[in-house]
Amino acid sequence: MADRFTVTYWIAAASEAEARTRAEAVALEQTLEIPRDAVPRGYIEDELLGRVTALVPHEGQQGGFRAEVSYSNDDVGGDFLQLLNIVFGNASILTGLRVIDIALNPELATLCGGPRFGAAGLRERAGAHGRPLFMSAIKPVGMSTAELADRAYQFALGGMDFVKDDHGLVDQATSPFSDRLAACVEAVEKANRETGGRASFVPNITAETSVALARAEQAQRAGAGAVMLAPGLMGFDVARTLARSESFDLPIVTHPTFSGASTITPTTGFSHRVFYGQMTRMMGADAVVYPNFGGRFGFSEDECRSIATGCAEDFAGLKPVLPTPGGGMNIEKVPAMREVYGHDVIYLVGGALLRAPEGITEAARRLVEAASAA
């Protein structure tokens, strides 16, 4: 008998009987995907067919039920994407159904691998202890490499730990990837020489997989501090490939672009905690960018708190990672963010610093100081 793992779904249903019928349909859909009466007896029915192991009313105003479904490691067959496919494959096309928890076993935790650095590793690399971390994005697209590198310099001079590419910067003619990488690493190092700090540059490597993997190695050779990629565009196995690579040894930051629909409807997709917390750790990234509450996207404070929980809580031994909330952040939002995240967070602040009357560096300094105050 193989080990089993559990996925918990929220299920819309008017009665427990209806919820059980739906849960059993999910357990069948996610594994054998044939009519129940065509399931072969023996190993397939006994081991591979998903099992509804618990069904309870869901607490909270949304109503419905929580169903725990247990699956076999043999359904997964040692394939990471097949693990995700069992968690929420065809069932992702159903409404009134949402993944609200994943519980792994040791064999699957090993399959995932998890973050190479995690929150502690990121702190170590940045030399940042007893305070939150800080990240800014250089932008907009269309600026020259020199202009973008100057922004990187100013951000680093102001105390940002990480200066990343905007996720819309790829290899446009106005600032080709290779030129920008070299110039921004140098600009951040120049700031470090002045501040004595350990800021680093984080290029966006999102691209066709072979190109992205080559850019990751290029980034490492050039002296970048991490790389950023968008799993919603590139797929959910690229971070893991990099996190387990023998020739690559940098932290990975994920960006949520293109995959917003995965969480924003409360009755479909994944809970915020699962998608931005658990999945980030399963795929081996070290920090996860997502839109903070109170910005220009609609995540609630509770949803953001749940992401922080999903990044930090015990999860089959996979290292904790750092939530990296952004999207309209500014110094006025620091108290509310400190209340939610404490110091276990990367403040991602960009646009607000660009238009600060005192200039980028001074505005960054003020923000770092305000957020680092105990």
Next chain:
Amino acid sequence: MADRFTVTYWIAAASEAEARTRAEAVALEQTLEIPRDAVPRGYIEDELLGRVTALVPHEGQQGGFRAEVSYSNDDVGGDFLQLLNIVFGNASILTGLRVIDIALNPELATLCGGPRFGAAGLRERAGAHGRPLFMSAIKPVGMSTAELADRAYQFALGGMDFVKDDHGLVDQATSPFSDRLAACVEAVEKANRETGGRASFVPNITAETSVALARAEQAQRAGAGAVMLAPGLMGFDVARTLARSESFDLPIVTHPTFSGASTITPTTGFSHRVFYGQMTRMMGADAVVYPNFGGRFGFSEDECRSIATGCAEDFAGLKPVLPTPGGGMNIEKVPAMREVYGHDVIYLVGGALLRAPEGITEAARRLVEAASAA
């Protein structure tokens, strides 16, 4: 000045003024992603900033508005995933916003490349003219290679043009990929020798990208008729990589697993026509699997009709592809499907044939006959 392309969004808004504000916010978010008052004058503002080029009330009971936003090819910089990122990157995290049309220009159509075979190429390879095409899936996971190959044989003997792996079959110990590929190709060829037909086997190559690309080439060498992959798990550039590869020359079938949330909420994500029709063609696949109306998923007849439209209509010169509706199909549903799809369709029928009292082959024959009747 670079060429421009247009994305049309449905926008929830109570008034035209609100809709315009939201549309302009999208145009900014998808390109420069900095506060409007921090946008540099000149090339960046004039060329790279998205422009709202039309705004009209949306017909239909959902209300809201249709906004056309024009973007520059320079925003894309020759990167396919960046094209998707412009179409619906951070905006995917907004509610009350849905992509309802993409209009490409010739340069971007060349960037996409599009399907190598398309609907006509699939027909040519299958020798299937003047009738719909047929596909079945071998399953469930847990069966031995010999048992699965026997099912492949029976499906092919019954007249299926394509026999594919279930999307849950990867490399499990009960039927490793390489063994299954060899056995199923042979089983289908055996059926072809008896029928004189041209059925072919379609393995599921979904896996970590490097593994998937190797399996694609292995499938070609082994004599497979096409390959299947899941963009929602693997990312949206893998099909395109294969469709443009010099060493790979098989059709590609996409599977919707894991990406259901992209369309199932009518006020977020993508319209069915865009996601399953236009996007399939942009990424270079030749056929798209999705759940048919009247099955165990919730797509409506209108939504399925719109997918068929998106697969076939003029789209910047990209070849038409074949809709491949499945998910609970059976012979009783043939008349309704013929009404919607005509002959431009691949009937994907699986589970219903497995429990037919007359046996798989005979049940497949009856279905092929019923659906092929003019």
